[in-house]
Amino acid sequence: MTIEVQQGLSPTRKRLENGALVIAKESGATPAVTIAVSVPAGTATDPRDVPGVAHFLSRVIDRGTESRSGDEIAELLDSRGVSLNVAAMRHTLVVSCTCLAEDFGTMLALIADVVRNPSLPESEIATRRGEIITSIRQDQDNPAMVAVEEELALLYPNGHPYGRRMKGTIETVDQIDRPVLSRAHHDRFTPSELLVVCVGDVDAARAVDESGKVFGDWRGYPASPLLVPSPAQVEERRTAVFPMMNKAQADIAYGFNTISRQDPSYYAFSLLNNVLGQYALGGRLGDSIRERQGMAYYVFSAFEPNVGEAPLVIRAGVSPANVDRAIASIDEEVRRMAADGVTAEELAASKRYLIGSMPRTLETNAGIATFLQSCEQFGLGMDHDVRLPGLLNEVTLEQANELARRFLVPERATITIAGPYGAS
Numbered sequence: 001m002t003i004e005v006q007q008g009l010s011p012t013r014k015r016l017e018n019g020a021l022v023i024a025k026e027s028g029a030t031p032a033v034t035i036a037v038s039v040p041a042g043t044a045t046d047p048r049d050v051p052g053v054a055h056f057l058s059r060v061i062d063r064g065t066e067s068r069s070g071d072e073i074a075e076l077l078d079s080r081g082v083s084l085n086v087a088a089m090r091h092t093l094v095v096s097c098t099c100l101a102e103d104f105g106t107m108l109a110l111i112a113d114v115v116r117n118p119s120l121p122e123s124e125i126a127t128r129r130g131e132i133i134t135s136i137r138q139d140q141d142n143p144a145m146v147a148v149e150e151e152l153a154l155l156y157p158n159g160h161p162y163g164r165r166m167k168g169t170i171e172t173v174d175q176i177d178r179p180v181l182s183r184a185h186h187d188r189f190t191p192s193e194l195l196v197v198c199v200g201d202v203d204a205a206r207a208v209d210e211s212g213k214v215f216g217d218w219r220g221y222p223a224s225p226l227l228v229p230s231p232a233q234v235e236e237r238r239t240a241v242f243p244m245m246n247k248a249q250a251d252i253a254y255g256f257n258t259i260s261r262q263d264p265s266y267y268a269f270s271l272l273n274n275v276l277g278q279y280a281l282g283g284r285l286g287d288s289i290r291e292r293q294g295m296a297y298y299v300f301s302a303f304e305p306n307v308g309e310a311p312l313v314i315r316a317g318v319s320p321a322n323v324d325r326a327i328a329s330i331d332e333e334v335r336r337m338a339a340d341g342v343t344a345e346e347l348a349a350s351k352r353y354l355i356g357s358m359p360r361t362l363e364t365n366a367g368i369a370t371f372l373q374s375c376e377q378f379g380l381g382m383d384h385d386v387r388l389p390g391l392l393n394e395v396t397l398e399q400a401n402e403l404a405r406r407f408l409v410p411e412r413a414t415i416t417i418a419g420p421y422g423a424s
Contacts, residue, residue: 008386009362011372012204019192019222020215023372023382024207025199027365033104033200034365036096037111038373041188042089044161044307045226052168053184056132056176058088061185062095063124066117070124073110082107084114090162091226091307092377093188098366101201105210108198112214115189120181132173139167143251144317146242146418151253154238154414155311156231162308163231190220197372200365228308231257239415241422249297250320250419254330255313256407261305261378267391268399269303269312274350275342275400276333276408277301277314284337285314289329295322299330307378312407320420331410338408341401355389 011025043054062084063070077084082099095115099107139145149165156163168176194215198207234257259265277285277300290296299316314334318326342350361367362385375384 008383009368009372011382012208013382014208016191016212016216018216018218018220020194020196020211020218021376022196022198022208022211023376024197024202024204025368025372026202026204026207027199027368028201030365031101031201032098032365033101033107033198033202034096034098034369035104035108035111036094036197036199036366036369036373037115038092038094038195038197039115039189040091040193040223040226041093041184042091043164043166044090044228045184045188046161046164046168048159048164050168050172050175050180051164051166052132052172053176053180054088054093055167056128056173057181057184058086058093059128059132060120060124060181061093061118062086062114063128064119064121065113066119068110068113070121073114076106076110080106084111088166090166092373094373096366096369098200104198104202104207108210109214115194116215116218118185120178120185122178125178125181129173129176132167133170136165136167136170136173141244143242143244143247143249143418144315146244147251147253147416148313148315150240150242150416150418151255151313151414152311154240154416155234155255155257158232160231161226161228162306162310188223190223191215191218192220192222194218195373195376197369197376199369199372226307228306230309233257234412234414237411237413237415239417242416242418243420243422244418245420247419249317250323250417250421252316252318252323252326252330253313253416254316254327255311255414256409256412257309258303258312258407259305260307260309262307263305265399265403266305268395269305269403270354271347271350271392271395272337272342272400272403273301273303273312274354275346276337279346279350279353284333285316285330288333289316289326293325293329295319295326295329299326323417323419323421327415331413334408334410334413338404341404342397344397347395347397347400351392351395354392358385358388 046053277283297317301314303312
């Protein structure tokens with residue numbers, strides 16, 4: 001067994017014989033342990049013509065296994081005061097919980113059973129289908145959700161995995177049955193792609209040993225790699241309006257395709273986005289549009305890079321009467337950022353902010369587990385927490401400003417508006 005030891009978090013990292021990877025970080029701050037088990041079975045792996053499979057699977061995978069009924073699982077969790085969380089993200093499906101240290105072995109075994117042997121009962125599938133359809137209808141009635149989903153569909157067209165609706169559509173959810181869910185589990189849940197992260201009041205060697213007991217005998221074929229294509233290059237400004245005349249507020253999504261998480265420019269882009277729409281009360285966008293002009297209920301920019309090239313999306317909620325003015329103000333701030341760039345003072349403040357926020361991210365076992373999952377997913381190294389301040393500090397003003405000139409071009413913006421706007 002080879003254990004990697006570094007400064008900072010210094011987790012133990014061990015690969016089992018079947019390819020499963022275990023990362024363990026011992027912390028005695030509280031008598032609790034967070035367990036997070038993930039597989040590359042997120043929504044990007046959905047069949048192109050049937051979006052929503054991964055989300056559906058996340059809603060039913062813990063409702064029974066080959067050896068436990070859903071009621072037995074619920075009783076086991078309730079008796080220990082534990083909630084099991086299942087989340088399907090773009091590239092990963094994660095099953096996690098936080099439990100008392102004394103319950104670590106029991107909860108790890110339960111999660112292993114859920115991940116490896118879901119029974120997918122027909123009755124639960126029918127119940128969850130109804131809940132998912134209700135949730136989709138609620139999203140369709142929410143201007144903010146409509147604006148963002150339609151924005152992504154325009155930025156990532158032609159069946160691109162980032163442009164599909166994560167929950168699917170009412171029509172596709174109706175098509176998802178037990179054979180579809182079973183096939184998705186068979187194809188994407190495999191030990192060679194499994195990541196087990198344990199953080200908290202448990203000895204790292206024990207965490208590795210217990211993981212080997214519940215996952216080590218699992219055998220399966222390697223999952224085929226998911227290739228995320230680059231989205232089509234946007235060369236012109238596009239605006240799409242989705243009238244929802246019974247609403248009081250209009251929501252705007254204004255975005256661009258940008259870079260992947262593993263792009264060397266990631267740290268410069270993070271600082272650029274922080275200045276534009278994240279720092280303090282919303283960066284330049286918040287200061288101009290919400291604070292000084294009083295024109296928006298909220299405004300911010302979101303940059304969430306992933307395996308593929310991810311978007312930067314500016315979002316705003318405004319009175320219907322202010323839609324055109326708000327978009328013009330966003331144009332102005334974006335154009336000014338590209339033309340004049342970030343100032344030295346703004347860059348320094350953003351560096352202090354992002355570096356200073358990292359310890360808060362790592363205050364809890366769950367926060368550390370999420371951080372370690374991300375480090376492994378993107379190949380950042382187990383010492384990333386130690387190296388991150390230096391990576392941010394190394395970003396120069398010219399690097400950030402070159403990205404602004406390259407990406408922040410209003411003439412190539414994709415804009416979606418949802419709410420009481422645009423209908424005659």
